[in-house]
Amino acid sequence: MGLFSKKPENDRLPPGQLLTGRFPVLHYGSVPPFDPKTWTFRVWGEVERPLVMDWEEFSALPRTKLTMDIHCVTTWSKLDTEWEGVSLKTLLDAGLVVPTAEAKFVIQHAEHGFTANLPLEVVMAENFLLATGYADAPLTPEHGAPLRGVVGAIPGRKDLKDVYLWKGAKWLRGLEFTRTDRPGFWERAGYHNEADIWLEQRVNGD
Numbered sequence: 761m762g763l764f765s766k767k768p769e770n771d772r773l774p775p776g777q778l779l780t781g782r783f784p785v786l787h788y789g790s791v792p793p794f795d796p797k798t799w800t801f802r803v804w805g806e807v808e809r810p811l812v813m814d815w816e817e818f819s820a821l822p823r824t825k826l827t828m829d830i831h832c833v834t835t836w837s838k839l840d841t842e843w844e845g846v847s848l849k850t851l852l853d854a855g856l857v858v859p860t861a862e863a864k865f866v867i868q869h870a871e872h873g874f875t876a877n878l879p880l881e882v883v884m885a886e887n888f889l890l891a892t893g894y895a896d897a898p899l900t901p902e903h904g905a906p907l908r909g910v911v912g913a914i915p916g917r918k919d920l921k922d923v924y925l926w927k928g929a930k931w932l933r934g935l936e937f938t939r940t941d942r943p944g945f946w947e948r949a950g951y952h953n954e955a956d957i958w959l960e961q962r963v964n965g966d
């Protein structure tokens with residue numbers, strides 16, 4: 761047995777993926793520092809009112825716990841990962857974020873200018889979280905502390921759109937709602953814009 765194993769009978773394992781018990785760290789560039797005194801989270805673009813929150817305000821938002829299978833385009837998958845954070849639905853229900861009728865996409869903006877794009881309905885779904893914690897502990901710096909977008913698959917919820925893990929930005933600093941789609945960092949580097957794990961949409965042109 762190596763570090764990776766394959767269980768083709770497992771219908772939670774998408775085509776071309778291998779299971780791992782580890783949690784690999786993958787990103788471009790360096791791990792940015794976090795200063796709770798200067799950190800802000802912004803929401804802007806196609807929303808009724810732009811929003812800025814500091815770390816204290818963000819930390820006071822209601823929390824959601826979420827268990828998901830995560831799937832990295834580099835072919836590792838990890839089942840039953842446990843996340844905690846704020847769901848966009850919470851922000852919508854509280855009236856803090858009100859997308860305009862024109863809003864169709866959401867661009868996650870992270871430190872160092874990193875971006876990741878997703879359709880609005882994917883970001884608003886139950887399998888996308890603004891995560892501050894992983895496995896009952898705060899996020900570690902290399903996994904995106906203090907805040908990251910994370911998207912995965914909720915077992916049994918085949919009604920949701922499941923996308924590869926790169927569609928969640930670590931060191932997240934804001935969400936831009938847009939009318940038109942704009943490819944993010946990895947999408948511009950050749951990764952597939954839609955990134956559906958079940959359709960193996962890994963690279964553009966597939």
Ligand SMILES: Nc1nc2c(c(=O)[nH]1)N[C@H]1C(S)=C(S)[C@@H](COP(=O)(O)O)O[C@H]1N2
Nearest residue numbers: 784785786787788870874903926928929930
């Ligand atoms: N800010 C930022 N977020 C990022 C990336 C990055 O380069 N920068 N890489 C993405 C990619 S390609 C993957 S696979 C996941 C990896 O998350 P992990 O390091 O927690 O496993 O983060 C995603 N989020």
Ligand SMILES: [Mo]
Nearest residue numbers: 786833834926
């Ligand atoms: Mo990745």
